[in-house]
Amino acid sequence: xxxxxxxxxxxxxxxxxxxxxxxxxxxxxxxxxxxxxxxxxxxxxxxxxxxxxxxxxxxxxxxxxxxxxxxxxxxxxxxxxxxxxxxxxxxxxxxxxxxxxxxxxxxxxxxxxxxxxxxxxxxxxxxxxxxxxxxxxxxxxxxxxxxxxxxxxxxxxxxxxxxxxxxxxxxxxxxxxxxxxxxxxxxxxxxxxxxxxxxxxxxxxxxxxxxxxxxxxxxxxxxxxxxxxxxxxxxxxxxxxxxxxxxxxxxxxxxxxxxxxxxxxxxxxxxxxxxxxxxx
Amino acid sequence: xxxxxxxxxxxxxxxxxxxxxxxxxxxxxxxxxxxxxxxxxxxxxxxxxxxxxxxxxxxxxxxxxxxxxxxxxxxxxxxxxxxxxxxxxxxxxxxxxxxxxxxxxxxxxxxxxxxxxxxxxxxxxxxxxxxxxxxxxxxxxxxxxxxxxxxxxxxxxxxxxxxxxxxxxxxxxxxxxxxxxxxxxxxxxxxxxxxxxxxxxxxxxxxxxxxxxxxxxxxxxxxxxxxxxxxxxxxxxxxxxxxxxxxxxxxxxxxxxxxxxxxxxxxxxxxxxxxxxxxxxxxxxxxxxxxxxxxxxxxx
Numbered sequence: 001x002x003x004x005x006x007x008x009x010x011x012x013x014x015x016x017x018x019x020x021x022x023x024x025x026x027x028x029x030x031x032x033x034x035x036x037x038x039x040x041x042x043x044x045x046x047x048x049x050x051x052x053x054x055x056x057x058x059x060x061x062x063x064x065x066x067x068x069x070x071x072x073x074x075x076x077x078x079x080x081x082x083x084x085x086x087x088x089x090x091x092x093x094x095x096x097x098x099x100x101x102x103x104x105x106x107x108x109x110x111x112x113x114x115x116x117x118x119x120x121x122x123x124x125x126x127x128x129x130x131x132x133x134x135x136x137x138x139x140x141x142x143x144x145x146x147x148x149x150x151x152x153x154x155x156x157x158x159x160x161x162x163x164x165x166x167x168x169x170x171x172x173x174x175x176x177x178x179x180x181x182x183x184x185x186x187x188x189x190x191x192x193x194x195x196x197x198x199x200x201x202x203x204x205x206x207x208x209x210x211x212x213x214x215x216x217x218x219x220x221x222x223x224x225x226x227x228x229x230x231x232x233x234x235x236x237x238x239x240x241x242x243x244x245x246x247x248x249x250x251x252x253x254x255x256x257x258x259x260x261x262x263x264x265x266x267x268x269x270x271x272x273x274x275x276x277x278x279x280x
Numbered sequence: 281x282x283x284x285x286x287x288x289x290x291x292x293x294x295x296x297x298x299x300x301x302x303x304x305x306x307x308x309x310x311x312x313x314x315x316x317x318x319x320x321x322x323x324x325x326x327x328x329x330x331x332x333x334x335x336x337x338x339x340x341x342x343x344x345x346x347x348x349x350x351x352x353x354x355x356x357x358x359x360x361x362x363x364x365x366x367x368x369x370x371x372x373x374x375x376x377x378x379x380x381x382x383x384x385x386x387x388x389x390x391x392x393x394x395x396x397x398x399x400x401x402x403x404x405x406x407x408x409x410x411x412x413x414x415x416x417x418x419x420x421x422x423x424x425x426x427x428x429x430x431x432x433x434x435x436x437x438x439x440x441x442x443x444x445x446x447x448x449x450x451x452x453x454x455x456x457x458x459x460x461x462x463x464x465x466x467x468x469x470x471x472x473x474x475x476x477x478x479x480x481x482x483x484x485x486x487x488x489x490x491x492x493x494x495x496x497x498x499x500x501x502x503x504x505x506x507x508x509x510x511x512x513x514x515x516x517x518x519x520x521x522x523x524x525x526x527x528x529x530x531x532x533x534x535x536x537x538x539x540x541x542x543x544x545x546x547x548x549x550x551x552x553x554x555x556x557x558x559x560x561x562x563x564x565x566x567x568x569x570x571x572x573x574x575x576x577x578x579x580x
Binding site: 011014015017018021022025026028029031032035043044046047048050092093094096097099100101102103104105106109112115116118119122123125126127128129130131133134135138149150152153155158165166170173174182183184186208211212213214215218219230231233234237244246249250253256257260261263264265268271272275276 | 290291292293294295296297299300301303304306307308310311312313314315316317318319321322325375378379382383385386389393395396397398399400401402403404405406407408410411412413414415419420422425426453456457458461462465514515517518521522536539540543544549552553556559560563
């Protein structure tokens with residue numbers, strides 16, 4: 001609609017509607033921020049102020065170093081370890097297996113492929129109880145390994161790298177072979193550098209996926225010192241209004257939201273690429 | 281065939297006997313331990329009935345499934361899930377399409393609008409639940425306070441319909457960003473000349489949207505339909521668990537939530553496993569639908 005059908009008042013309406021949409025979409029988060037800057041009494045006052053208060057430092061300090069069951073600082077660290085572990089782990093095992101499946105012929109190649117591919121189908125939520133039992137049997141409760149390993153058993157990333165490898169020209173392999181480079185050299189010096197953007201885009205998506213996990217950490221970490229922030233927040237929510245410490249809950253929420261949001265905003269291009277790629 | 285296409289391989293390849301195995305080993309081991317084993321376990325447990333003390337269990341065949349299919353709370357959970365996922369999908373897709381059309385039509389600032397509209401995607405479902413719970417808390421929530429002036433007495437803790445509405449809103453809210461992004465990309469791929477030609481022919485904006493934009497957008501729409509339904513089915517556990525715990529009375533207890541509630545809270549292992557197996561079949565069916573979509577795209 002660039003050339004025709006453009007009136008100044010229509011353009012203005014469009015902008016107003018878009019701004020209205022942004023305000024609506026962002027209002028819940030604004031309110032969360034406001035809640036995190038008020039005193040407990042101020043939050044319980046009905047109706048709550050819609051302007052930020054002066055308790056910002058106070059509330060965030062209280063959350064970071066004391067929290068409800070565990071200090072938020074520790075939970076942030078656990079979340080970071082989990083998100084990084086899931087993102088890096090998934091990328092590494094997927095790169096390797098995709099490389100084997102695309103560039104080699106070996107017995108049972110198809111069986112391997114389908115075994116991996118089948119995991120695409122089952123989100124952890126579906127097989128939650130038996131997975132938990134197995135993790136318990138292997139002694140993985142309350143450990144980083146337990147938080148990370150079961151969640152990197154997914155084939156999305158493998159599939160993605162496979163798709164990308166298929167677009168890499170065959171001539172590159174031939175050239176590498178003529179230069180006497182073996183499969184490991186080819187992978188390290190040619191394929192890996194070519195996959196850089198894909199790896200980065202996938203990393204952004206997987207980091208958000210790992211950071212935002214809720215059900216799995218809820219089951220596998222019974223020790224408060226191993227809680228991640230997204231699951232730990234549930235325990236700060238008051239059951240009865242009398243004991244409510246909403247400012248603490250809201251400050252924790254804000255801190256849980258900031259890292260993945262920063263990743264989206266700072267790496268917007270990679271984020272969009274990753275999102276579009278992983279849904280193909 | 282798509283499946284043949286997926287299994288396709290390079291014409292030029294390396295030889296090696298142990299190296300490829302070494303490369304696939306990590307993925308295969310993790311898949312085996314955390315996917316195959318639990319899946320087999322779920323199928324086995326679904327045919328067993330543990331004794332009340334959990335010391336032993338006996339084989340009961342399809343009894344758990346028969347029991348489930350005659351269990352009115354399970355069938356209700358199906359209805360709840362259907363209502364929930366259709367509502368979430370609609371609430372997440374319609375506004376997204378609306379804003380994508382608007383953002384596509386502006387010349388200046390569309391990148392800025394995009395930035396502001398996509399960042400709620402990064403909010404975890406569980407956090408979305410907390411945020412909306414804070415707004416709609418019956419006694420202190422800002423939204424429930426102002427709803428009073430509209431004559432609405434908000435109490436989702438007691439009112440099942442309000443509880444459903446709240447979890448739908450919270451679940452749909454962050455998904456709007458995702459849909460917006462894909463709709464905007466879809467819209468930007470439509471050749472502007474088509475729309476300009478229709479404008480010159482005197483077609484009104486609504487007519488242009490209905491007869492040109494919407495049909496050309498249908499692959500995106502179909503894809504988003506499947507993705508949103510899968511999201512509503514499986515990824516919304518955090519929203520339910522933080523806002524309603526499946527209540528009041530199980531009014532918001534969707535299938536995934538029931539697997540958790542029966543297995544971990546109710547300790548009814550056989551039933552929970554049978555529910556897992558039914559869900560696995562459901563996911564399988566949804567995945568096939570999704571592949572059909574890919575297949576279509578491959579043939580374009």
